[in-house]
Each structure stands twice: as C-alpha cells, then as structure tokens.
Amino acid sequence: MAAMTRPLLNRRLAEFGTTIFAEMSALAVRTGAINLGQGFPDTDGPEEIREAAVRALRDGRGNQYPPGPGVPELRSAVAEHQLRRYGLEYDPDAEVLVTAGATEAIAAALLALVEPGDEVIALEPYYDSYAACIAMAGGTRVPVTLRPSEGRFVLDLDELRAAVTDRTRLILLNTPHNPTGTVLTRAELAAVAELAVERDLLVVTDEVYEHLVFDDAEHVPIASLPGMRERTVTIGSAGKTYSFTGWKVGWVTATPALTTAVRSAKQYLTFVASGPFQYAIAEALRLPDSFLDGLRADLLAKRNLLSDGLAGAGFDVYRPAGTYFVTADIRPLGATDGIAFCRALPERAGVVAIPTAVFYDHRDAGAPFVRFAFCKERPVLEEAVSRLKALGG
C-alpha cells in the first residue's frame, strides 16, 4: 500500500495530466457542438495517396519492421524534396531519419540533445508536446512570448536574446507557428540564426506546416541560412500537408552526427512505425507542386471564410499567414478569460474552440486569445460562422 500513497504520475509529468483537447472534444460530443478545437482535417487526403498505401499493404511492403532509419524510398523522397524546394542538400542515408510523425521527432530530438538542467527556449504559445518533452528530457523550458502587434504575433528579438544564458542548449522553433499562424520572416530567422551561431546553440525547428502558407508569406527553413545547416535539426511531417494525420509519418533532416544522435533516442521509442504508409508518402512527396497549390488555394478560401466570420461575430481576428488555425481576441465581446469563454462557448453558440492560454507559461499574456481550426469542410465552417453570430458582437 505504501507505494500508492504517493502520486502515480511522476513529478516530471505532473503538470501534464490531461490535455485541453480531451476536455474540449468531450464537451463537443456532449453538447453536439461543431468542433473547431482540434486541428485535424475532416476529409481524407488525395485518393492516389491512399491507393499507394493500399498497394504497399497488398504487395507486402512495410508490413514487417521497416529499416530503423526509414524505408530508402521515403528517405530519398525527403532529400529530393528539401533540395527541390529549398536548395538544401541532404544525404538520404546519413542525414534523413523517418519518425512516427513529427511528435516522435520532437521527443527524440529533445531526449537525445538535452542534458538534465539544460535550458530550452521555446516560442510561447507553444505546441503542447514541447513542454512535456522538455520535461521528460529533464530540461528547463524558457518561453519567449510572441506578442500581438499590428495583426500579427511577433517574435521580439531582444527578448529572445535576453533569454539565452550559459545553460541554454537549444532553441526550439516552430514556423509556420501553431497556434498563432505567424510565419517567421527571413529577417527574423536571420536574427535567430545569428544568435544561435554567436552563442553556439542548436536549433530544433518544427516545420510541419511548411506548405500551408498564404498570401505573400514565404516559408524559409532556418537550416538554409548561413552557419545553420550544421547546428539545425529540421522536422517535417506528412500529416498536415497531405491530410493523413492518422498515418504518423514524419522525418528529421540534419547532419550525420545530429541524425545519429536523434536516432539513438528514436530507436528506443517506437523503433519503427507506419511501414506501408512510408511508401505512400514517398509517392506523395513526388506529386507535382500543382497539388500543393490546389491545397493552399482551398485552405486560403477557408481561412478567409472563418476569419471574416469571426470578425463579423465581433472578435478581433489575427488572420494567419500559415497553418490552419486562426487566433481571435475575445475582448471586443466583453470577455477576458479565454478558458472560461471556451468552456461556455458550446452552450452559447454551439462551437468549440481552444483557449490558447493553456499554451503559455505566462498565462496572462495568452488569457484573451482563442484558437479556431479551419481545416474543415466548407459547410461546417459556414454553419459555425452562422452560429457564432449569436454572440451578438
């Protein structure tokens, strides 16, 4: 019995007991509200990619443990993709590692590179797995807050510079950024790169939304900037780009030494995953760019539909330059606490959103913001917008 008197969940994970997504999704089910909380598409990706997975399954490709670093077809396709899109050259054998989604890549990178006591700088609000993985690695998270300014959440480069100490091991970047929709500009990334070089820091960069950018925003991988290739672990994923979030195919591109380090942790997490889907995503990555153009055009229309609808309902809207989330300020509606607002929203208006305060250490900085996902079918978004008019802003 003595063992049961202490909390079951260990101290490192105690603060990560339940995620906001579980609470809000349960609320959506209970109330029948439209769930714009969790960020997964409500339709599947392209038929030809699904067929490629079926073919791989039928042909017995990937049904047994695939090679630890990933199947050669996918590693080559990832390397070709980085070269074709960004002029970044990676050796598919030594510098590409396939992971169980970006989630495993993030976990493996942090577990491999962070020593207990090391500080890890992360942009706040942060993607929820970052905080938990930093904790699992025994690191200390040091948030740098993206601050709203002129319709965009902005990285304050002085604040970033001030956050670096002698114990800083790495900067964990995310661009395009979830949840704010900010796409870091080339100039901002150049400043981050300069700092990383000057202070000899590693950069782990989560670029799962690399293809989901709008208007004149440009996705720049920080690995492509001077002095950065040798200190950057770049993380990609097929889930968001191709609308197959259940397949869990992600990847890392980095120098041989960094790739080997990440693989050392990864081999004891899942060892390998997603066998047949790796072959299918290898084909997806070789689709003509027109496929991505179509995807972007579709998402852009949905972004505009939801952003305009939220503005019409009285929110102050941060129209995102990338990702499939829009962040809105609830203060024009007379509210200040996003968590209370989101708990009440299903009853009030039949829609579920996520309060972004839960992705901040400085909760006050995030209190009035809520996040809506627009990766949903048009009629779903139209219905959500019409329901939100009930807020009477």
Ligand SMILES: *Cc1c(COP(=O)(O)O)cnc(C)c1O
């Ligand atoms: C969805 C998401 C991930 C997880 O990607 P998977 O490939 O599904 O594991 C990682 N980072 C960010 C910012 C995300 O939004």
